[in-house]
Amino acid sequence: MRRTLWTTLNWTLLLFLPLPLAVVAAVSISPSRFISFPPTGFSLVWYQQFFASPQWMTALGISTGIAIAASLISTTAAVMAALGLERARASTRGIMETLILAPLIFPHAAIGVAIFGFLASTYYLRGTYWGVCLAHVLLCVPFAYRPVAAAFHKLDRSLAEAAMNMGARPTMILQRITLPMVAPGIVSALLFTFIVSFDEITVTLFLTAPGITTLPLTIYSRLEQNADPVVAAVSTLLVLLTLGLVLLLQQTIGLELFVNTEGDDTARSKS
């Protein structure tokens, strides 16, 4: 008896999580011009409008571009830093790691103002996509570093020693042994930072300027004015994209990465 009560309670709470997303999905397939629930029919017209709209497509392209760039830059920097800090004294590495992870303890509104202030004082970055990209890279740095550092941390020195004993040179060891073993960490860093950047809005809000927009920003401005169902279609697509990435992650690396990384503030993303 108590068990079923517990189970039902939990399932109710669990279904509460995807509920708004389900609602949005339902709205997106309703042909009605006004946002209404329940859907009045079934139609993919809003999706068509999304793909046909140059404004939306541009925003999509920009978001993707920035996300890829931010992901690659922050992950590469993370791998280099992890390699660089390998032999560092524990105290040095500790300080460095605290600094790298520092952005995680700042509220996003404060970070937004900070980057706004920073970009405002640099002439060529202000109001450009590179400025936004830099902002995203700064936000992604901790999220790239964590999984990469954890993977390096788990490296067993004796593997490299065994390889060396069998005649492998340092570059070969790096290539054939180290990098393959650290690969899962690198891949999750790439995926995670991509998601962080793609979804980023709070800080990006501070960087709006004429002509600068990302997909989430476009959604936001549409919502402010007059929400139309195309927004629902875009949102649903984003949800499906995320779902796909999560399933991909689960198949390749396993979701344990989210749950098991040392320290529980693994899971700090955007707000």
Add this chain to the structure above:
Amino acid sequence: MPGELRITGVSKRFPGGIQALDDVSLNVATGEFISLLGPSGCGKTTLLRIVAGFETADRGEITLDGRRLDKVPAYNRPVGMVFQNLALFPHMSVAGNVAFSLNVKRRGREEVRQRVDAALALVNLSGYGPRSIHQLSGGQRQRVALARALISRPDMLLLDEPLSALDLKLRRQLQGELKRLQRRTETTFIFVTHDQEEAMAISDRIAVFREGVIEQVGSAQDIYRRPASRFVAEFVGETNVLSAWRNGEDVLLPELGLTQRAPESLASVTGSFLLSIRPENVSLAAPAGEGLSGVVRETEFGGMTLRAVVEVPGLKSALRAAMQADRATGIEIGKRVSVQVNLASAAVVGGA
């Protein structure tokens, strides 16, 4: 008075098809120290966990003192347990760990304090109450686990290979302490181990397990001297298993080409059978003219004893012998020796 534990016809199959226990029955007398001995995967730990209440048997029943134990949930069984990894609560002090079962029963503070002190004294850890468990050595943590389990005076204590993580000397020391503790508290101890020396050293009786079945139950002496099967003979201590024929008044050992007068112990055995002959019943001496002889292939000096492996014509695997080291002159690798076999202590471990 705590009563007898009766395990009757217990079977358990794990998902994946592994038959962990197959119709196992065992009676454990009050106040006895019995070991469940066997190689990994033989079911001994599974049986222990069933008695503790963490697994349920598919079939069979368990009664304590005549009452059904297997129907009682784990937390209501008068059974204490010491886990293999000890499972000490990391967020509590030594005293907190030891007092746990009393705190659950909401005993008064004064009573708890006294009983904790007594329990710690019992395991020679007086004064360690306020310490954190992380500051303790392996042996000390062992003792905390014991105190914790015994403080509520359970009818029975189950121990799941508690000493396996310790080094040899410490293990020997704790084996002795366990034995003394058991006698002092007069609690029934059920002890799981894969180490046959350990089992023989401390138990009143041993139950030898193999692939979910009990092959033999008896005292250490019984099991060593009169093993019921080849497996038991080979698992407990070392032995030579040879085929034998009864030939009138004699016993013939074809693999050695040896014929000897049948001893009293083998008087009633006929036909062909398997004999287990312990190394201490194989003696080596300087080569005599006739009789069985062989070449020493390996020797192993163990302080008091010298063990040797002797190659004998006709025998596939070599013969193992053991003798007192100071009587073993001339027993060296490569040397030829004469071999004598004493059948009086041999045990029949199978029809051929």
Add this chain to the structure above:
Amino acid sequence: MIAPSGLSASPLARLLLVTPKALLVAIFLFAIGTVVVGSVRDNDGNFSLALYDELVRSNTIQILTWRTVKVAGLTTLICALIGYPIAAFIANARRRNLLLVLVISPWLTSVIVRTFGWIVILGNRGLLNNLLRSLGITDGPVRILFTPTGTILGLVHVLAPFMIISILATLVRLDRRLAEAGMSLGAGPFETFLRVTFPLSLPGVLSGCSIVYLLASGAIVTPILLGGLRDAMLGTQIFQEIFALYNFHRASALAMVLLVTSLVVVIPIQWLDGRLRKLSGA
């Protein structure tokens, strides 16, 4: 002794490797610096503590701060209350991966998408009101949108997965034998949970609380869209200051307030978390 990666590089080379990250860290710190500096300047660029003066005297900023703390605090509390049972449920469930997908997917979706969902549900002609009306419970629309309740609801939904994952990570790493030991010592399921499991899972709860509080207090999108601009929080006000009022300095000052109040909450929690971990023998 070779490095775990096998790479043999001089200390200088290693230093160079760290440079990109170090540069990024420096930029970040510099950016924070502009906020600190900006908060003690006035519009003419002179050093001035006027804003902090206003902070101490003015009622508005105090109300703002207090509201932010309240909303963020309530959000954290609710997230902990609903997050723990869910985490415990998932930890013991057999189809854990499926459940994790359910929890993680919303979390990885942009906050704007999730907030949009709540707009649809809570609006005057939204799902909730339609439901209530058709059930005959209310006549007029129940106003949840553009109230602090709406903000809290939205924030809880957005941030609950962080709490769940944080608690789950700790629960999953607990030794199962500890619960069995508790039971072998006579503690029933509930007692075992109370005395053994829960205390050991506290670090995860605390971690989750600090994450959720941090994110809630610094949130902008959800409070603006679901709470409106009338009952502003620090985050929304900061945004207003920059984009509606063009007052960077005021925004910086508010950002400093936000920073300080979050750190005041988060740092003790992290410290407590660290102590608890050490106590449990990390």
